[in-house]
């Protein structure tokens with residue numbers, strides 16, 4: 001199989017899709033000669049096959065990254081690192097139509113949303129470009145005879161493992177802070193969505209990154225992902241994905257070289273609406289909170305709690321709003337919700353819906369597959385749920401939510417926190433005291449007030465409890481990619497003669 005194929009997308013036109021492994025700024029085949037298919041979830045048809053990285057390719061990519069880290073990359077000034085990131089961000093803007101089209105084709109997300117993702121990628125890459133020459137240490141005067149300084153040094157070779165729900169955005173979130181701080185990366189995409197990152201890899205070369213600094217490989221979690229996370233020459237793993245795999249990665253790090261680990265994992269986030277909320281505003285954010293990206297968001301507001309005074313009215317109007325979400329062809333201009341990413345995810349979600357029905361919850365709307373081709377699922381709202389039901393406790397990662405009634409602030413804080421997760425939450429109220437009191441009491445890494453899913457590259461994102469370790473975005477992400485070195489200089493005479 002060659003290293004590129006000609007593909008066509010409904011809005012991006014014909015283009016050359018790279019399908020190799022991007023190592024050392026070169027396109028190569030996997031050592032074992034393996035390939036795997038990627039499917040268009042809207043049609044269930046195979047788009048193309050890509051070359052698969054196995055353990056041997058991970059070794060080659062890590063060696064290339066190590067060589068770059070010890071060699072040419074070290075001599076690139078922070079200012080120039082910043083310029084490279086800014087240039088890469090600009091290339092995302094320049095190639096926005098193509099990148100968004102490839103993203104929609106491979107992942108199934110609505111093209112309008114894919115375009116937003118690409119703009120966010122450009123923003124985050126430029127943001128971290130701005131940070132590159134602002135990574136500063138400190139000087140310390142310990143005593144008249146001793147002077148010390150603290151350096152913030154890069155961690156080294158970073159393995160980055162990303163999921164399929166935001167293939168490009170997670171790529172940019174990971175690469176931005178790693179590169180700004182002087183690291184090198186081997187990034188493995190999710191097996192469901194390899195294509196857009198390979199197009200982006202070409203842009204890194206065009207931007208002028210030296211060979212080996214950014215390596216992009218396609219492959220399976222249990223093979224290439226496991227090889228990266230247990231590799232003895234990988235200094236750090238940054239992972240976004242399920243909590244189950246997060247635990248595996250932590251174990252692999254513990255069982256190998258104790259590499260640093262940051263994890264951005266699952267969630268079961270509460271979205272809380274008080275009686276005094278602006279109901280139209282709340283409904284629109286609650287709808288966006290769960291159905292955006294087809295519910296395939298780790299921070300999805302999947303548990304909705306509405307105060308008793310407006311509960312009945314809210315349910316009725318939320319149903320009407322959700323039924324207006326346009327579900328269908330990702331490339332149609334008005335589509336809000338496309339297909340789920342894969343048959344596996346589709347089946348998982350349909351199983352959860354069945355669980356909910358069997359457990360006695362009421363299906364207010366949805367609950368079915370939509371159409372007979374593609375992995376489309378109707379927006380689904382369950383009411384009459386109890387806190388111990390699986391659909392209320394487990395992450396569904398689809399367009400499915402539960403809605404229930406609460407009486408008091410104290411009660412909703414307690415049930416809001418009644419989960420092993422702690423990624424995000426939201427509060428809808430016009431009362432400032434309620435907003436602040438509840439936001440402070442919720443054990444979550446992000447709390448939105450009168451909003452949902454508002455993410456920004458300046459604002460740290462990550463989880464409390466089992467939703468993760470470390471923060472992405474903002475200045476906070478730089479911490480994950482630097483290590484502190486103390487240099488202590490003795491100025492006076494020898495102490496011990």
Ligand code: ADP
Nearest residue numbers: 162163189190220221222225226241242245248
């Ligand atoms: P999902 O269940 O939503 O598909 P995963 O957590 O399985 O999410 O996948 C997220 C990323 O983790 C993907 O890139 C996948 O290949 C990778 N992955 C899956 N299993 C492992 C593993 N055992 N070790 C390392 N990476 C893995």
